[in-house]
Amino acid sequence: MAVGKVSMAGWALCMVLVLAALAGTVAETRYEKFLRQHVDFPQTSTLAAHRYCETMMARRRVTAQGRPCKPTNTFVHASAEELVAACSQAPDAKGFHSTPTSMALTTCRLRGRDTHPPCAYRARQVQHHVQVSCLNGLPVHLAGSYPPSQ
Template identity: 75%
Template sequence: AVRETRYEKFLRQHVDYPRRSTLAAHRYCETMLAQRGVTAPGRPCKPSNTFVHAPINELLAACSQKPDAMGIHSTPRPLDFTACRLRGGDTRPPCAYRARQLQHHVLVSCLDGLPVHLAGTQAPPQ
């Protein structure tokens, strides 16, 4: 298999645009995590994962923003995303997730101007 770059891994694990809307909300996380190879038989379930439903240029824009003291960049505007959290304490497949659809600023670490790690999300100021 061809080794993917950290940026390609970021895209595979965290970007779903346009969003696959054909799936029921509770099945979305299980299906997407399996299809994208984030969860796999024999591997422990990932405790949480976020899928951003925005064009990649919205995430690239974060890398041109001034980073915080920890080197984390924020998207200029809030983006739609689905937050997947492992349900229950079982870390072995089959993995069951709870999905929440939100709109927050997405926080990323960047390398050479490309997002390579999703560090979290931040609710916009009220």
Template identity: 70%
Template sequence: MAGWALYAALVLAALSGALGESRYEKFLRQHVDYPRTPVLAAHRYCENMLARRGVTAPGRPCKPSNTFVHASPEELSGACSAAADAAGLHSTAAALPLTACRLRGGDTRQPCAYRARQLQHHVRVACRDGLPVHLAGTRPPAP
């Protein structure tokens, strides 16, 4: 019985931590992987990272796309001090290394299978209180 109480307490603690996650912390969890996490098979990077970061989970649909930026949180926060565009979004001054994950085949049922592309793009973010809270997209550097 004591084991069950300990398990219940751990689950409640984990849930309260997830519920207390700020938008910035969620942004970091879902989109920042710095330095880039090494994986044994490069083509498994997206599946591994999305599961490890809690973006995909058993019983939940697969996320159609997700981008991991391989730059420091400080570098991404620096974009928030740049002037916003007409949509209110901020772009990084430099192109940053990233991995773009796209769901293969479009079926959002588990198991999730992704295609990974390594890119060097500018990152567009929405900011709140000087911190990035939403990855709005990326764009290639000008030729």
């Protein structure tokens, strides 16, 4: 009987280790989260701009069931490589890195004051430079955007 208990304990430990290893491979890095929440290249086409925001916010899990609606989120319609290139630019006084060229963006802002799903968004499309925070040469936070100088 003692052998059976040892085998069962060994099997349980093995399963815990396997599950822990699997959980580790599913974990999202900060860069992967940045890409999921902010990069849509090439841009997903939809019928109307407001539908774009509501579709993308849900599809990319920016808003999730049981959680408050995110007040604002920006999707960049440029390649991940173009945003990674921003990290090689000198940071500004606040430590943000800017893209050397302007990019197509869609900013989604929550309509109304209700912060509980279903979330309704207003879309605004602009051509702006993007400011990011970088970690180990990769963008991990979209800090803002600004229009190109005229």
